[in-house]
Amino acid sequence: MTFFGRTFDGQELFALVSLLTVLAFWLFVLPxxxxxxxxxxxxEAGRRARRLAQESGGSASPDGRPRGPWG
Incomplete structure (x- = not known):
């Protein structure tokens, strides 16, 4: 096979086809x-926000007053 004025043998042709296959593969995988x-x-951001909301809301009673032995 002649490509760009150069004759490719089987090994070079296989390398070219493999290179193009890998390029096409990455064009589908990267997005x-x-x-x-x-x-x-x-x-992860949603999980962190839920965790922070749960930790901050867990120390007060539903009416907003602190609870516990020192509250």
Whole structure:
């Protein structure tokens, strides 16, 4: 096979096809990986916010007064 004025043998042709296959693979995988990272960060921020809200709200009674032996 002649490509850009150069004759490729079987090994070089296989390397070219493999390189193009890996490039196509990453074109499909990279957007999914970015989406997964974005969703994980959102989930982590929500979890942290829920945890902080639970920790801050757990020390007061429903009517807003502190409770416990020193409250």
């Amino acid at each position: 999914r990986e970015r989406d997964y990272t974005r969703r994980f960060k959102q989930w």
